[in-house]
Amino acid sequence: MSTDHEVGSVRDSVYCAAAVWSLYQAYRRIDDDRGKSYELGQSTVKCMRGILECWVKQAGRVEVFKTRQSNQHALHSKFHLHTGEEIYADDAYNHLQIDLVSLYLIFLVQMITSGLQIIYTQDEVAFVQNLVYYVERSYRTPDFGMWERGSKYNNGTPEIHASSIGMAKSALEAINGCNLFGEKGASWSVVYVDIDAHNRNRSIFETMLPRESSSKGVDASLLLTLSFPAFASHEERLVEQTKHNVITRLRGKRGFKRFSRDGFLSKIEEKNRRYYHNGELKDFEGHECEWPLFYIEMIIDGVFKSNSEQIEEYQNELRNCLHTDVNGDPVVTMYYAPDGDGSYVRSPSQSLFLWGQSMFIIAQLLTAGLLHINELDPIRRYLPSYNRPRRGGRYSAFQVCFFGSNLT
Template sequence: MQDIELRTRLDQYYGQIKSVILDKQHPISGLLPASTAVTVHGNYQDAWVRDNVYSILAVWGLALAYRNLDDDGGRGFELQQRTVKLMRALLRSMMAQSAKVEKFKRTRQPIDALHAKYDTATGDSVVGDDEWGHLQIDATSVFLLTLAQMIASGLEIIWTDEEVCFIQNLVYYIERAYRTPDFGIWERGAKSNSGNVELNASSLGMAKAALESLSGFNLFGAKGSRSSVIHVIPDNIAQSNITLTSMLPRESNTKETDAALLSIVGFPAFAVDDPDLANKVRNDIIDKLEGNYGLKRFLRDGHQTALEDEGRLHYEEQELKQFEHIESEWPLFYTYLYLDAIFRDDTPQINHYRTRLDAVLVEQNGQKLLPELYFVAEDCVEQERLEPGSQKRIPNDNVPLVWAQSLYLLGCLLEDDLLRPGDLDPLGRRHHKIPKKPVVQLMFLAEDEALQQELEAYGVQTQTIEDISPVQVYRPEDIASIHAQIGKCEELGLSGRIPRKLKSLTTSRVYMMGKKQAICLTASFIQKDFS
């Protein structure tokens, strides 16, 4: 009887997800449009990388939920393969731009970035390198993070050595996010919409999460070998964490805060290790950006307001004040807060945001859907400015925003106990463990026996290379040269990591070179390189 009840509930979700998401998935390419809408604000029928990843999460979640049935009629397998098809479609589109990945590793210039969106039917480019804010590190990072989580859940997404090499190069693509300004999640860069890149905490946090998740991760899952393991330089993770912590609770130099930060303090990134800092970021966002219909993206955001000039791409700095208090409100961010409350097991907040979400659903063809945003009508602008929150807002024509609908359905699956948080986070990122006190071990290595005896006369115990055999000793440049070979793929025109001086966390590791252990000298042992 319980099995019948579970099947009925899952089949109800299947019907919703099929009509809202699966029926929009292109039968050949496997990609999803951000929406089927074509409005004065743009053509949403292209396949954005970020939107595709978030939009397929509900499909993946339902596939995991169907595993609880002994016989699901094949639906669990179909949903699983639909997920694999989309992720591999994104992989194919990005691999077709391997030359850009290779070039970007050296230049770090926006013009050389991977494209942020592709043609839904073919997976090919739809706009030129200089016609869009393509450098969006968070989009590439959320793809990598989700890839790792899905593989950890049992999906087989990566199939060949060439694909492993490409993912390794995507790690190199995002590894210096802590010092790579980008256009950010809103594809616009600085708040003034001037088209200038800046360092964004939401991009950096997502990159940190991806690097942590992929460090030592086997892309072939349980069937893989050492050749399919991804390597991440530990110093890049540490530097990302230091920079992120120093930036928060700000999003960037021009943005005091941004609703996009919800994606890194909670699901899916869980990138902020300090719970007090995560709470501060969350509370700042709620206090400054939450409204009756959703959250503003950031303060003085003119996008799709009644006063926005559709014929202009950029604003002057002094013009931004006209958007104060009338910024569009996005139900999308209620879904982040809803999921965040579920992962934190905060029942009052779960009920609060579920109620708010249900209140902003728009009914179309018998379905309740989330619009992209709500805006203030032009004739209500002055009254809204005088009394913020007093005027009724109108949903825009982009219904549903598939990304938002997917996260909403994912939250419903969790709240209805059809999924557990651990199903969506098999890597356990939601658990922030208290770091243990580091144990520092030093080994003094003498160049030869003569120096060893001389140092021993002064009470300094050392070892020689012969003493520690068969452990091998490498110089930092040797390790850097080896890293430069990891991810190398002639078929894709990809080299390995760009050689750079290695920092202390990378030299302070025990390596396995084949079947032998190896250690690396620190820079302090090499006088000509140490300053």
């Protein structure tokens, strides 16, 4: 799913699938939806399977990556929109994004738990198990992170990111013991996780907080890691400290900065250069773009915490960041760039910011009461582990039936 005619982004597609799936969950409440919920559910399946098929073509990479973690063997994050083939070479794009594969696994489990059948064959089960191996070593795998640039200095260097480790930790917790065939599965369709790898990820993740990485003291990506969709930690003090750090240091008038001295899409960034020069980073201070996406994230976070004041506060902020399309529908602006004179320049509106628009749809469904948090999070990631429902049968599911003729 992309507004680009050739390049399809896996991250955008996952969030689009999540938005359509949220609509599917909402429509299931209606007695006579005239087939709408089924159509939405199958659209979700189609998108998630499309991503899976792109990655299955790169299965050989996963095998090599398990022994040698490098960008040359990473699963790609961009594909040709129509053919599903590779579109950017390894040296032309920073494909190594552990958090992206983890995000896919989290939503895969959520959707299967809601009743959708996404995985069809034993080969696909084996591949998803390999994706688990792919993310298990995130605690010691430098990657390019959620913003696809690695180090804050944008010099092509990957680094250890707390957001990537947190996403991986959440994915491992979500998928451990999950039967990919749902209620109809057998013992061989269950996915397993190395508990030691999970514990290492948890330990390193919570040790790094509230920092994001060695070069980034604070990063807005941690909001998505600590709240929806990952809910990577339930250490209340640590979570609140990190969120407070992000809000106080990165919140602006039109959204949140991704991190301090972020030159991406700013007015003074040279668009024809992939990497920055040494010492160039200081020039971007005060010129960082602000992203309304994080206002939406704070609205969703407020719904999960039942914090009406937070919801209202960020809804009011978000209203100033929306514009309407030709049909009069609200559209989320991708970013606002400071122009240096105290005002902002809105991002071009020729294309739709799919990630932000998807999150906006989810937020609207939640705040309107059309979607419950338990429908958006069927596996209850938002609850501490000891409060989450236990899976009834790890290896199989069966139903006991009683027939009237046999009752005495």
